[in-house]
Amino acid sequence: MEKDFDSKLRIESNSSNGGNLSRSKSFAFRAPQENFTIQEFELGRIYGVGSYSKVVRARKKDSGIVYALKIMDKKFITKENKTNYVKLERIVLDQLDHPGIVRLFFTFQDTFSLYMALESCEGGELFDQITRKGRLPEDEARFYAAEVVDALEYIHGMGLIHRDIKPENLLLTAEGHIKIANFGSVKPMQDSQITILPNASSDDKACTFVGTAAYVPPEVLNSSPATFGNDLWALGCTVYQMLSGTSPFKDASEWLIFQRIIARDIRYPNYFSEEARDLIDQLLDIDPTRRPGAGPDGYDSLKMHPFFRGVDWKNLRAQNPPQLALEQKAHSSDSDDVQDSSWNPSHVGDGSTRQHDGNGGSASSSDAGHVTRIASIDSFDSKWQQFLEPGESVLMISMVKKIQKLTNKKVQLILTNKPKLIYLDPSKLVVKGNIIWSDNSNELNVQVMSPSLFKIFTPKKVLSFEDVKQRAMQWKKAIEALQNR
Numbered sequence: 001m002e003k004d005f006d007s008k009l010r011i012e013s014n015s016s017n018g019g020n021l022s023r024s025k026s027f028a029f030r031a032p033q034e035n036f037t038i039q040e041f042e043l044g045r046i047y048g049v050g051s052y053s054k055v056v057r058a059r060k061k062d063s064g065i066v067y068a069l070k071i072m073d074k075k076f077i078t079k080e081n082k083t084n085y086v087k088l089e090r091i092v093l094d095q096l097d098h099p100g101i102v103r104l105f106f107t108f109q110d111t112f113s114l115y116m117a118l119e120s121c122e123g124g125e126l127f128d129q130i131t132r133k134g135r136l137p138e139d140e141a142r143f144y145a146a147e148v149v150d151a152l153e154y155i156h157g158m159g160l161i162h163r164d165i166k167p168e169n170l171l172l173t174a175e176g177h178i179k180i181a182n183f184g185s186v187k188p189m190q191d192s193q194i195t196i197l198p199n200a201s202s203d204d205k206a207c208t209f210v211g212t213a214a215y216v217p218p219e220v221l222n223s224s225p226a227t228f229g230n231d232l233w234a235l236g237c238t239v240y241q242m243l244s245g246t247s248p249f250k251d252a253s254e255w256l257i258f259q260r261i262i263a264r265d266i267r268y269p270n271y272f273s274e275e276a277r278d279l280i281d282q283l284l285d286i287d288p289t290r291r292p293g294a295g296p297d298g299y300d301s302l303k304m305h306p307f308f309r310g311v312d313w314k315n316l317r318a319q320n321p322p323q324l325a326l327e328q329k330a331h332s333s334d335s336d337d338v339q340d341s342s343w344n345p346s347h348v349g350d351g352s353t354r355q356h357d358g359n360g361g362s363a364s365s366s367d368a369g370h371v372t373r374i375a376s377i378d379s380f381d382s383k384w385q386q387f388l389e390p391g392e393s394v395l396m397i398s399m400v401k402k403i404q405k406l407t408n409k410k411v412q413l414i415l416t417n418k419p420k421l422i423y424l425d426p427s428k429l430v431v432k433g434n435i436i437w438s439d440n441s442n443e444l445n446v447q448v449m450s451p452s453l454f455k456i457f458t459p460k461k462v463l464s465f466e467d468v469k470q471r472a473m474q475w476k477k478a479i480e481a482l483q484n485r
Helices: 002-009 074-079 083-095 126-133 138-157 229-244 254-263 274-283 313-318 382-387 472-483
Strands: 041-049 053-060 066-073 104-109 113-119 170-172 178-180 354-356 362-364 394-403 408-416 420-425 430-435 445-448 453-457 462-466
Touching (some): 041 066, 074 083, 074 113, 083 113, 138 178, 138 313, 229 274, 394 472, 408 472, 445 472
Antiparallel strands (some): 041 053, 066 113, 104 113, 170 178, 354 362, 394 408, 420 430
């Protein structure tokens, strides 16, 4: 499999696909392809998850340097025909050089996974700052928005559309400066200054739907070609979310969100300043060519907007950023500490590492039948392995709140390919509930109440959960996909 995958990922070619994009028969990466192994890294907490990857904190044992290590599942990438997307993201990140964009340092691979060592942003996601503070004061929102504008101007100047701007993809350094991350949906335009290798592409049509529902512009929903205005619409949604604590088109389901976007149904809190309301209004213009930053005046029209009055654009990164709100550590069974604990790499890599068998000894993955290498489509810590049967793998996993009448308890919700749907006490590591599976939607049904809230209906009871990462719709789709397999 490794040789087969390498042949698809090879970065040199004897022929060119043509086209107007700048293409090359060979390419010298700034970020080298190393011969490292995952065992050379001490893996820590999980930063985030994606459709075919997860990002974890990783310290190189010999140098002590900390990276954000993006781990991508080869089997899933090949199966879903995502090889070109991965290749494009790697090529784009290698050529981008801006203080507002995460840097790629090196890559490596093994039998099961591809690895990209990215700049570690110890301040976490902007989304977390919004969540912890409830909403941001206007001066803080102005600072973050200005840094995003500065980085977007560079990205668009390079002829690229990011296509997934949102608070989760805006990371913060330890000092509190913004870094745009996650270029998995990037789209090079025809006049892009990025060198594109043969067979590296995001999609065949620029109007392909990508991104996140609450930030998708109306023209994409209407299948219009992608433009720089797509990112500016998402910027408007992000500014709104910073100031209010929620996205402007939040609703009970993805379908309702889309209806509000198409209707441009925006409701402003009365505490928004006139300048903030006007900026958001302009960024959320139905016509993408009228959004400031996308018109003939370029980014000057955006940077000169009254909302940004007083911003020193030439010395932006030299300014003192807002103070970061730290994560609250609980001292009960609701603690999130389990997510931040040391992450055992036994379920990634070539499977040649030794793994504890639970009795103080160890067993290799080749002779321990209960050890299953999981797909890295979502976060997974080796401590949850004990709840899987031989051959069983995790399809989705999240730390969620189980909503009850009197109390809300944090639980680890796990969906497996058995299929099995359980939730665990993350502190005591015991199963608290087993939701009886049924392929019949009348006996097992998921209803999305909002981007973060969802209910699971069974004949005997209704369970309510809150996913702070707003993955309610992902849970619904994952469960329904398994029912319709």
